[in-house]
Amino acid sequence: MAHTKQTSGKSTGGPAKRGELPLGSFKCVTGRGQKIIKSVNAKALPTGLDTIQSAIEGTLKPQIWNLWCLLCRDGAPIMYECSYCPRSLCERCLVIPEESQKDIKSDNIFFRCPGCHEVRDKRAGKDINTLYFGFEDVKGKPVLARPAVIHGRIELSSRSEICTIPVLILNFVLDSIDCLGSPACIMRDALHSYVPADYREIIFDVGTAHKAKQHAMSMAKLVTELEPHQVGHIEVFIHSHLETVRSDIWGGFKSTRTKGEGGDPVAYTISDFFMLVLAGGMADYIKGATLWMLVCGHMVRETDAFNDFKDCIKHYQI
Numbered sequence: 140m141a142h143t144k145q146t147s148g149k150s151t152g153g154p155a156k157r158g159e160l161p162l163g164s165f166k167c168v169t170g171r172g173q174k175i176i177k178s179v180n181a182k183a184l185p186t187g188l189d190t191i192q193s194a195i196e197g198t199l200k201p202q203i204w205n206l207w208c209l210l211c212r213d214g215a216p217i218m219y220e221c222s223y224c225p226r227s228l229c230e231r232c233l234v235i236p237e238e239s240q241k242d243i244k245s246d247n248i249f250f251r252c253p254g255c256h257e258v259r260d261k262r263a264g265k266d267i268n269t270l271y272f273g274f275e276d277v278k279g280k281p282v283l284a285r286p287a288v289i290h291g292r293i294e295l296s297s298r299s300e301i302c303t304i305p306v307l308i309l310n311f312v313l314d315s316i317d318c319l320g321s322p323a324c325i326m327r328d329a330l331h332s333y334v335p336a337d338y339r340e341i342i343f344d345v346g347t348a349h350k351a352k353q354h355a356m357s358m359a360k361l362v363t364e365l366e367p368h369q370v371g372h373i374e375v376f377i378h379s380h381l382e383t384v385r386s387d388i389w390g391g392f393k394s395t396r397t398k399g400e401g402g403d404p405v406a407y408t409i410s411d412f413f414m415l416v417l418a419g420g421m422a423d424y425i426k427g428a429t430l431w432m433l434v435c436g437h438m439v440r441e442t443d444a445f446n447d448f449k450d451c452i453k454h455y456q457i
């Protein structure tokens with residue numbers, strides 16, 4: 140007989156039976172706080188900044204700056220750190236003429252990044268952007284003789300920052316959903332050169348009590364495995380479908396096989412869905428995370444469903 144294998148077909152949303160919560164023992168655990176570590180450069184304020192703070196408008200916020208240039212998103216031997224925000228520009232993107240090199244290094248000189256420059260112009264009610272000099276003295280007088288030369292352009296918004304805090308991406312994918320091109324993968328690839336992004340794909344099927352129990356066990360194992368690692372941000376993606384009538388979320392399939400679409404889809408109420416999928420201490424682990432819910436559109440179109448969803452978000456603090 141020829142070699143054969145079973146590949147589950149791609150599924151689309153549609154009607155599904157509402158599943159009863161398979162196990163009565165699912166409870167969400169609460170109480171553990173969120174861990175945050177900072178991997179960005181911690182630096183003391185430049186000389187004199189703390190003492191003359193009152194002399195300049197606005198407050199000097201940053202104590203830590205971005206490691207990567209706002210423009211080229213790369214690093215360089217010299218990074219100019221904004222005196223008003225955590226952004227920095229590299230020496231390749233902001234060209235300082237030879238004759239001004241000494242001036243910008245002297246005390247009591249402040250650097251204003253293009254983003255903060257734009258903000259100041261807007262606050263001043265100016266319709267057009269004023270010339271950008273970057274470096275200025277206490278009174279805001281430009282240090283450079285000519286406007287600063289900027290190479291490259293801002294590809295991100297002028298207020299964005301490149302974060303270097305370790306990121307954990309948890310991609311929950313309903314079994315049988317093809318998540319190729321998932322934003323979770325795009326995020327992983329985009330972050331790859333900047334931060335050690337840990338990416339975990341969790342194919343779930345909690346369609347039966349047995350499968351839900353197994354899923355809870357594997358979640359508990361995963362949490363134990365992840366917990367020792369320090370993570371700054373957790374991004375949670377959930378790929379599933381919505382039941383078309385009641386806006387329940389597909390949790391899995393009726394088939395007794397452990398994985399692979401086989402039986403009829405089973406959908407749960409939104410709160411049951413979260414309880415089952417984020418089982419095994421996962422709900423507690425991801426507290427404070429950012430949730431990307433990738434389901435069919437009626438989740439937000441149906442007011443009730445959307446309200447239930449919002450309640451869950453509040454409950455799980457994601």
Ligand SMILES: [Zn+2]
Nearest residue numbers: 151152380435
């Ligand atoms: Zn769908």
Ligand SMILES: [Zn+2]
Nearest residue numbers: 208211229232
């Ligand atoms: Zn640069």
Ligand SMILES: [Zn+2]
Nearest residue numbers: 221224252255
């Ligand atoms: Zn700035």
